[in-house]
Amino acid sequence: MAAIELRNIVKVFSDKRRGRDLLTLDNINLDIEANDFVCLLGPSGCGKSTLLNIIAGFEQATSGRTLVDGQQVERPGSDRGVVFQQPTLMPWLTAIDNIAFHLKLKGVAKAERHHRAMEFIDLVGLRGFEHHHPSEMSGGMNQRVGIARALLMNPSVILMDEPFAALDAQTKLEMQEELVAIWQKRRCTIVFVTHSVDEALVLGNKIVVMTRRPGRIREAVSFDLPRPRDITSPEFNDAKRHILALIREESTRLAQAS
Amino acid sequence: MTSVIDTAPTRPAFRLSRAFQGLERLVVPALLIAGWEAFARSGMLPPALLPAPSAVLHALGDWMFGFDETTQTYSGHWLRDALASALRVFGGFTLASVLGILAGVAIGWSRLFEKTLEPTLQMLRPIPPVSWIPLAIIWFGIADKPAIFLVFLGAFFPVLMNAIHGVKTVDHNLVRAGAMMGASGRQMLTDIVLPAALPSIFAGLRIAVGSAWMLTVTAEMVAVKSGLGYVLWDSYYFLRYDIVLAAMISIGLLGYLSDLGLKAIMARTLRWQQATTVQGRAG
Numbered sequence: 222m223a224a225i226e227l228r229n230i231v232k233v234f235s236d237k238r239r240g241r242d243l244l245t246l247d248n249i250n251l252d253i254e255a256n257d258f259v260c261l262l263g264p265s266g267c268g269k270s271t272l273l274n275i276i277a278g279f280e281q282a283t284s285g286r287t288l289v290d291g292q293q294v295e296r297p298g299s300d301r302g303v304v305f306q307q308p309t310l311m312p313w314l315t316a317i318d319n320i321a322f323h324l325k326l327k328g329v330a331k332a333e334r335h336h337r338a339m340e341f342i343d344l345v346g347l348r349g350f351e352h353h354h355p356s357e358m359s360g361g362m363n364q365r366v367g368i369a370r371a372l373l374m375n376p377s378v379i380l381m382d383e384p385f386a387a388l389d390a391q392t393k394l395e396m397q398e399e400l401v402a403i404w405q406k407r408r409c410t411i412v413f414v415t416h417s418v419d420e421a422l423v424l425g426n427k428i429v430v431m432t433r434r435p436g437r438i439r440e441a442v443s444f445d446l447p448r449p450r451d452i453t454s455p456e457f458n459d460a461k462r463h464i465l466a467l468i469r470e471e472s473t474r475l476a477q478a479s
Numbered sequence: 480m481t482s483v484i485d486t487a488p489t490r491p492a493f494r495l496s497r498a499f500q501g502l503e504r505l506v507v508p509a510l511l512i513a514g515w516e517a518f519a520r521s522g523m524l525p526p527a528l529l530p531a532p533s534a535v536l537h538a539l540g541d542w543m544f545g546f547d548e549t550t551q552t553y554s555g556h557w558l559r560d561a562l563a564s565a566l567r568v569f570g571g572f573t574l575a576s577v578l579g580i581l582a583g584v585a586i587g588w589s590r591l592f593e594k595t596l597e598p599t600l601q602m603l604r605p606i607p608p609v610s611w612i613p614l615a616i617i618w619f620g621i622a623d624k625p626a627i628f629l630v631f632l633g634a635f636f637p638v639l640m641n642a643i644h645g646v647k648t649v650d651h652n653l654v655r656a657g658a659m660m661g662a663s664g665r666q667m668l669t670d671i672v673l674p675a676a677l678p679s680i681f682a683g684l685r686i687a688v689g690s691a692w693m694l695t696v697t698a699e700m701v702a703v704k705s706g707l708g709y710v711l712w713d714s715y716y717f718l719r720y721d722i723v724l725a726a727m728i729s730i731g732l733l734g735y736l737s738d739l740g741l742k743a744i745m746a747r748t749l750r751w752q753q754a755t756t757v758q759g760r761a762g
Contacts, residue, residue, distance in 0.1 A: 279655055297658035309652045313674045313751040323660040326670065354751040374660065 268436030302371030571630025583642020641683025645676030
């Protein structure tokens, strides 16, 4: 059984003001195996974030079934950790309290919460900043808190919605390396939404290329280049060429259609 | 990567102005008072109509400490009068804060309360609290109660409006993050929505404490026989404009102090917000 099973997912947004419906996801079928690092790659507006929100339980598919560990997804829950595009931390809580917020909601005592959160502070390299508020930290540090917060719940899957899009190029590279290291160390299932071909190839061992609206799966590419990945190696470039060709084919198809 | 925005940069110009810190805020009041004193002493208006600041200070001093009985029956009774007003402010303001926050959060959070409760409250809101005075007097007589009732009316709506606004404008993604971490409906309210709405709630409380002082004084002029507002109005009947002005100053001062107190509580509660202000931790 796959960790995540998407069966005939269709999502239609009804645009009430203009009185028409917008087909966003058109019959998505996808199996994601446990411990996979899957990148959903597609242009903006292709519905990849919507698909992630459906898995997270923030949005309901118009039709189709979403199963995580064999369970039908109906609402958000701590079995699916989400890392948002913006860090989305509680601004009134310190880094450690943000990371341990899930434990607070479960009624775990403060000393125990902090004890357990320290492991994740170390994991994301924030020792010394555990008592800082989000407003006192940089965007990259806040996003680390967001990742640690999701990991602490020990979810069966982690869903990431372009979490590094707002970071500068250098921080982004660092964070990508760290994320891969964390994934290798903790063996978790990650679904990572991105519009960057390079990011998808650096991170994923499976790259799901989506088409422009309405979102369909163009091709799911397996990519098992050993890590750390050399982004100048011929294998990397071959894979990149293949994916870019898929995307280009898509644009030409659209250009001809219009 | 590891830099922390903590203190404001110390530019030379910045350090220079720091030497005058505290003094700069005295410049405008000092000029105003000096001008007023000069004008009052010039004799263009009779001293009874525009007492000089020195005369007002004299009246205020005697009212407070009773050294030469220039303020006659009020001499030395300032503390009693100020306390009477302050207690009314405190009573009405506390009541308004508790009920305003409860109603505001309920309306902001629940569609049901918004539909049932809000129209009535919004209909009552435009009625000036002062226009309730006749009813307040027949319902509560002439004592503390009508004053507290008026203070409540004046303070309730700012608290209510800001609490509704605070809850309604909570970042939708924080609610999603809470749901992702498994927050129950009640936890969503107490652990996410309420703390997120606090800055807005405090803004409402600060407006409310100002209204509270305004309405205490108004009520004391009409419906109560004690307090700073009563002294102000009574002195007007005896043409003691020095005491009228001394009472105005007292009200201003106490209102300012209550706001400072509230600001101190706010600074403690919202400490997490302070690093985001442009001027760092000052002010």
